[in-house]
Amino acid sequence: MHVLVLGAGVTGVTTAWSLLQAGFEVDVVDRQPAAALETSFANGGQISISHPEPWSSPAAPLIALRSIGRAEAPLRLRIGLDPARWRWLAAFLRECLPARHRRNAHAIAALAVHSGERLRALREATGIEYEARTRGILHLQYTAREVTEARARLGLLAAHGIRAEVVSPQQCVDIDPALATVMPRLAGGLHAPDDESGNARLFTSALAELAAARGARFHYETTVEAIDTAGERVLGARVRDAAGKRVLAADAVVVCLGSFGPALVAPLGERLPIYPVKGYSVTAPVIDAARAPIVSLTDESRRLVASRLGETLRVAGTAEICGFDASPDASRTAPLLAWIDDLFPGACDTTQAEPWAGLRPCTPSYVPVIGRGRVDGLWFNTGHGSLGWTLSCGSADIIAALIAGRPSPVPAFPLRGDTP
Numbered sequence: 001m002h003v004l005v006l007g008a009g010v011t012g013v014t015t016a017w018s019l020l021q022a023g024f025e026v027d028v029v030d031r032q033p034a035a036a037l038e039t040s041f042a043n044g045g046q047i048s049i050s051h052p053e054p055w056s057s058p059a060a061p062l063i064a065l066r067s068i069g070r071a072e073a074p075l076r077l078r079i080g081l082d083p084a085r086w087r088w089l090a091a092f093l094r095e096c097l098p099a100r101h102r103r104n105a106h107a108i109a110a111l112a113v114h115s116g117e118r119l120r121a122l123r124e125a126t127g128i129e130y131e132a133r134t135r136g137i138l139h140l141q142y143t144a145r146e147v148t149e150a151r152a153r154l155g156l157l158a159a160h161g162i163r164a165e166v167v168s169p170q171q172c173v174d175i176d177p178a179l180a181t182v183m184p185r186l187a188g189g190l191h192a193p194d195d196e197s198g199n200a201r202l203f204t205s206a207l208a209e210l211a212a213a214r215g216a217r218f219h220y221e222t223t224v225e226a227i228d229t230a231g232e233r234v235l236g237a238r239v240r241d242a243a244g245k246r247v248l249a250a251d252a253v254v255v256c257l258g259s260f261g262p263a264l265v266a267p268l269g270e271r272l273p274i275y276p277v278k279g280y281s282v283t284a285p286v287i288d289a290a291r292a293p294i295v296s297l298t299d300e301s302r303r304l305v306a307s308r309l310g311e312t313l314r315v316a317g318t319a320e321i322c323g324f325d326a327s328p329d330a331s332r333t334a335p336l337l338a339w340i341d342d343l344f345p346g347a348c349d350t351t352q353a354e355p356w357a358g359l360r361p362c363t364p365s366y367v368p369v370i371g372r373g374r375v376d377g378l379w380f381n382t383g384h385g386s387l388g389w390t391l392s393c394g395s396a397d398i399i400a401a402l403i404a405g406r407p408s409p410v411p412a413f414p415l416r417g418d419t420p
């Protein structure tokens with residue numbers, strides 16, 4: 001059976017890899033000249049199994065209200081006329097209800113645990129290198145209230161076998177000595193020793209090369225214009241490249257197009273509830289390794305994450321709901337640079353930092369869309385939001401199993417069509 005994967009970001013490439021492992025013939029199409037050049041390019045680097053709680057939470061509406069009019073606020077919402085944005089926001093508000101938030105967090109946690117296992121297995125089987133660090137993630141808390149909230153999360157994590165403990169400021173420094181200068185400001189931390197970090201772009205491009213060596217065909221600089229169907233069956237995709245337009249025929253098509261999937265499948269009557277939530281990162285060269293963090297960090301109150309990637313420190317965060325413009329904005333990356341200089345003075349040369357912005361493909365529930373479409377042979381593995389790097393190996397494993405006619409390896413995860 002021949003499967004066409006649309007999109008060569010981290011979800012498309014892991015999908016292609018899992019399909020090859022399952023014995024399928026695989027083609028991958030992407031409009032860019034190489035893999036991982038859009039949202040998978042410079043994300044926060046965290047394999048954050050210990051943070052399955054969706055952004056659509058009971059606290060989110062208040063956070064959004066508090067952000068209004070504050071230029072440096074981590075969340076920015078642009079009022080516009082795009083009906084898709086308003087539909088998405090209304091659905092997001094519904095997903096903030098406590099029961100829905102809990103249900104979504106459990107679904108994401110189940111997938112995250114499986115994904116961590118698949119990533120480790122893939123690394124062991126292939127020896128793939130991507131600046132991986134397996135020192136866990138430390139969530140920083142500055143107030144007693146944040147520590148109490150962290151403690152309240154332990155039950156959810158324990159229910160999924162995710163190891164995590166609340167630690168004191170001194171223990172934070174024991175875990176990462178670079179935090180010594182910050183210690184007086186800390187109230188505590190949540191340490192998840194099994195979490196990881198790594199460079200998603202390096203991983204994706206290395207995995208694409210491994211997949212190509214095992215027979216997958218990659219069609220870069222090739223834009224998908226439509227999915228081709230006849231009656232109730234998928235025939236392939238209509239694409240355009242430098243040579244012109246053509247059809248890539250396949251028995252099955254998997255949509256992994258990030259924020260651009262909904263427009264492509266809408267003519268088939270498919271409504272993908274995905275909207276772009278823009279985020280930023282800066283990647284600064286480390287100039288004093290002793291002062292730079294060695295453990296991946298999550299700054300809960302400032303909503304930032306930081307990961308050491310090779311000889312650099314990557315800091316990522318902020319959320320803007322403002323459409324499809326992915327260009328960086330210096331006023332939004334400035335707080336990320338200030339954070340580095342504030343917490344780790346002298347560690348990095350922030351004047352040399354590379355700014356970047358990307359569009360997280362977010363569903364209102366933050367649960368990705370995995371499963372079948374309405375017509376035979378159409379499949380989805382998309383909408384991974386702020387956790388695409390964390391969840392990609394697991395969701396690829398699910399979609400490959402489903403296409404092979406096997407049950408999902410994560411029974412607790414709601415497949416497309418099953419979500420109420």
Ligand SMILES: Cc1cc2nc3c(=O)[nH]c(=O)nc-3n(C[C@H](O)[C@H](O)[C@H](O)COP(=O)(O)OP(=O)(O)OC[C@H]3O[C@@H](n4cnc5c(N)ncnc54)[C@H](O)[C@@H]3O)c2cc1C
Pocket residue numbers: 006007008009010011012029030031032035036037038039040041042043044045046047048222223224225256257258259260261264278279280281305316317357358359360361382383384385386387388389390391
């Ligand atoms: C600032 C920021 C920080 C983040 N930090 C983390 C983190 O620490 N941990 C984590 O787990 N996740 C993180 N994420 C989320 C993660 O990066 C995304 O969920 C993930 O990259 C999405 O991968 P994807 O393959 O679905 O999308 P993409 O990487 O965008 O891939 C989609 C591909 O489809 C292609 N495409 C689109 N339309 C067409 C078309 N018509 N024809 C052909 N090709 C097309 C694009 O070129 C692209 O290559 C972060 C995201 C951002 C923005």
